Amino acid sequence: MTQDPYEILGVSRDASADEIKKAYRRLARQLHPDVNPDPATQERFKDVSRAYEVLSDPGKRAAYDRGGDAFSQGFGGAGQGFSFTDIMDAFFGGGATAGGQQRGPRSRARRGQDALIRLDVTLADAAFGVTKDLKVDTALRCEACEGQGTAPGTSPTTCETCHGQGEVAVVQRSFLGEIRTLRPCAACRGYGSVIPDPCRECSGDGRIRSRRTLTVKIPAGVDNGTRVQLTGQGEVGPGGGPAGDLYVEIHVEPHKTFTRHGNDLHSTISLPMTAAALGTQLTLPLLEADLPQSEDSETATTYDLEIRPGTQSGSEQVIRGFGVPSLRGGRGDLVVSVVVDTPTRLDPRQEELLRELAAIRGEESPDGQVEAPHKSMFGRLRDAFQG
DSSP: OOOOHHHHHTOOTTOOHHHHHHHHHHHHHHHOTTTOOOHHHHHHHHHHHHHHHHHTSHHHHHHHHTTOSHHHHHHHTTSTTOOHHHHHHHHHOTTBOTTSOBOSOOOSOOOOOOEEEEEEEOHHHHHHOEEEEEEEEEEEEOTTTTTSOBOTTOOOEEOTTTTTSSEEEEEEEETTEEEEEEEEOTTTTTSSEEOSSBOTTTTTSSEEEEEEEEEEEEOTTOOTTOEEEETTOSOOOGGGOOOOOEEEEEEEOOOSSOEEETTEEEEEEEEEHHHHHHOEEEEEEOGGGGSOOOTTOOOOOEEEEEEOTTOOTTOEEEETTOSOBOTTSSBOOEEEEEEEEOOSOOOHHHHHHHHHHHHHTTOSSOOOOOOOOOOOHHHHHHHHHHO
16 A cells, blocks of 8 residues: 555645645545444555644655655554544534534533522412512622622633643544543633632632522413513523523412312302292402402402302303403403202291292102203213114
């Protein structure tokens, strides 16, 4: 096999550094052992790598062009000085590491964490919306160092171990020769700089723990478990980084009168037997009654419900538009369930009147006939199709 690095890479002797690099990348993609495990191909891959090692170094290239032995030394040394980073450049482009990430120091400024806080509200607050003040324990920017982590009047200094690169080279031997990889610098933790004189208030973090008060507007119609996002109100990031988000999780307290199902409110009323039979009118409290009322408020807090004569226990009456407002607009209904209260204790006069009523209705001795439960419309349709 030829010992001429120009022929190995397939470039002319007056090729530019960019042309040499492009030729190496093209061949490295074709011949890399992960792509082509053939032993002969692996040997050619070593030749290509050694050729590039010589021609990519201006000093070695000049020595070879003058008739020196820089290239033969490269062959004799089993790939000494061969950089694994060059292979990664061939596959991922310049400035990449084995993980495909950009090389160089990482920024001290990072985004802060998101935070979650629970907020207990009443059913009326959840239905109609409310503004609350919350006390939040969180990470705030250190004002003493303006989030930089350095003592006043000082600044970070370049790391002497990695010289500001944030990475150090680690050389390992393999079948390819010596492979050089880049790892985060332990001295500066990959930042490329160190803080010799950290801020005394925040110990160099750029943040302090403190409590602050936030005003939160809860929209009308939120339900139990709803999370309200407050962008940029979470923990401030270290090193002066931006704050995360704060999520307020809503927990609705049980109500003594109403229960919520979706956007509908449900309540139950108990009626005397006589009122259910004769009909009546009831004044029902609405959920609006739980809201603060001003003297000039025109918000209705009650509803006059008409009970029709002969109302049965278990029946429901739906009052349209008196439920919970929807987040998408509109409003649910108020569903009132009726329970007829049968008297358990009668005085002689009441018993006499009921017996007289039973006689008039021919109900002194009911036959106790057992009937099947009333079927739903779907049940009746099914029976009709089944014949």
